Amino acid sequence: MTDGDAGPTRRAALKYGGSLAAGLAMAGCSEIAGTGESGTSGGGYTVSMSPTRDVSFDEPPETVFTRLTHHADMAFALGRGDSLTAMHAPDYYDGLWNQFVERLPDVSLDWTGLYSSWQPKKEKLYDLDSDIHLADPAWITKQDAWSESDIDEIADKVSPWFGNSLSDTHQEPAPEYAEGYEYYTLWEQFELVAEAFQERKRYEELAAVHDDLLSTIEPALPEESERPSAVMIASHQMDEIYAYTLSNPGFLTSHTRPLGARDAFEGSVESASVVDVETLFDADPDVILFLGGFEPETSITERRELFREDPVASEITAVQEERIYPQGARYQGPILNLFQLEMTAKQLYPELFGEWPRYESGPYPEMPEDEQLFDRQRVADAINGNI
Template sequence: MSERNDAGRYVAPTRRDAIAYGGTVAVTGLLAGCLGDESVGSEPEPTSEGADTERSDEPADTEDASYSVTLSPVGEVSFEEPPETVFTRLTHHAGMAFALGRGNSITAMHAPDYYDGLWNQYVERLPGVELDWSGLYSSWQPEQEKLYELDSDVHLADPAWIGVQDAWDRRELDEIAERIAPWFGNSLSDSHQEPQVAWIDDYEYYTLWEQFELVADAFRERGRYEALAAVHDDLVATIEAGVPPEAERPTVAVIAAADVDEIYTYPVGTPGFLNAHTRPLGPRDAFEGAVEPTSVVDFETLLEYDPDVILHLGGMEPNTDMAERRDVFADDPVASRVEAVENGRVYAQGARYQGPILNLFQLEMTAKQLYPDVFGEWPTYEDGPYPKIPEDERLFDRQIVADAIRGDR
């Protein structure tokens, strides 16, 4: 895997002045739409890990207000105006657009009705914030013709990831960027996946918040980013100050299961933004690396490794009844002997492909689930929205987050 550097990246052409790919080239493009007073014109600093950006302090109504942002693997992308309509593939990108006040500007996303329901479980706790993703085009396997029909201002998605999943070749990906709008996204940072050979020299890994910063720069939303990043930094500092020594931390199994016949497991501490809500808490993986990620396990395997805590992905989804799920475990002669089940420590979780806002909530909820003596008890959750945590027991300020999303900070 390549180190962070500026060499070898290709540049995604935008709608105008298209230039065929061929190593790193300079392009100038147009993204239709203007966000007026919502644009942020201050000049942000580069990220600490070397992700380069070229930014402009010029206001949007000057003769030349173009600006550039660099993101692996797409390289340097030039914008004349902030994008208004946004195509997304995975929900960490949709969550970034939402955090920047563009949640209802999304034209496509994976499983929109499912994630509309799940995200709104959390949005319920953000005063004055609304979100509606229902009925959008489901982009898990997007048709190229549909991208032309949607005519989005930016494709907030990773072309290297789409190339892997859908076997689009580089020419097809380039054509979308040339004729419609650029690609601007990074998904293989989810678990530090290896890119295809065609992308291996271009690829860098980002944390969730590093990538969010660059997306914010693309939207000219430095103010919103900084307000939310300050909340995140404070929350992580609180967590790091309170996490007990490793020997006192629980063993944890992360699972996802539609039924007991297919229980999928996931690691809790490996690199990548899929663990952005568990890794800072330093839990011990119950399987100790002995079970491959996304493996299907049975109750006997759970009992063999006997986790202190079980985190149930999708447990916050509106159609999931956590009380019923716990009963299934408790009523089984094998599963009922698992430490987490015996002690009532089977907890609901949300999603791994989390944007910044879900990350804040999931850091708080996981901290309470793993270390109730330090961060306060997590309420017994069965269904419905994110629980009402008393104000003096919250680990971050909902009003500040809501204000940032609405652009009031």
């Protein structure tokens, strides 16, 4: 379908609340910009989130375009996992997410075969005809050279944009979005997405689980000087190691920042930098968190072996003490965040929260109920709408 074939929005029930340009012109109005408030008028309702500001709906969206996995997980958490039309690397993340979903009773997820939307084509968005684009136009224009007019066209002729991604690391938006751009925590944004889908009860139940989990973890943490030093890495070979620090701003660290581990690099390395083995050896972390270690095609056993066999890496404290642990994904939504908070708490502080089971392959380890830090059944019931 070409741009010239585009008609009006398929669902007259979903209306974009003014053009994006108009929303940006109002960015200085504190009662609108990034307040996260929602309101109702007649049979419809309006939800506000930066950068799109006020977006009006007459009914909750049914089909959902996403680009990044924090948004896909939010839709899943709200009972819309089967409603996705697109996401980044769907087959990869289907395999990864299902390693965790396996531990939620009577919950299923299937993202295989969806349109891979890392570099979305405008014509494809017409074809998908989704009821909402749960994605950040400021991210898409920053990454893919979409113009504001392209963004407005899709909003006017297909369905609204509603999402925020630059809160990942508090990235700087492009100049046309810079004024009034707001940053949200993972759970603040999830609340706004829940408002867009009119799923307040699901959100409140999952937020209560999250609050309970943090109230278990945070008061128990030792003094900072007694905490382990740690780093998160991603690598296939020893000559290219991506290193991530654990407490920088943004929702990518929403499962590590609350745990307060010490930065093994002591501020000398920026997050997402490529480092060599010698740099990692000099940092000498007590714990190495291996990003993507749960993905079915990634062998955490082989990765550990690479470190043990390397003459330099084998001298790192985390390697010698066998404290290389798997992680899931940084672009986490609320469901993955709950598992990763529990997992990382055990990996960093086994003496406080229980030993992390030795993991080689397969789904997230099964744990006796008294060793779980959050209630799986409660989470499953929220996703399934049994509240």
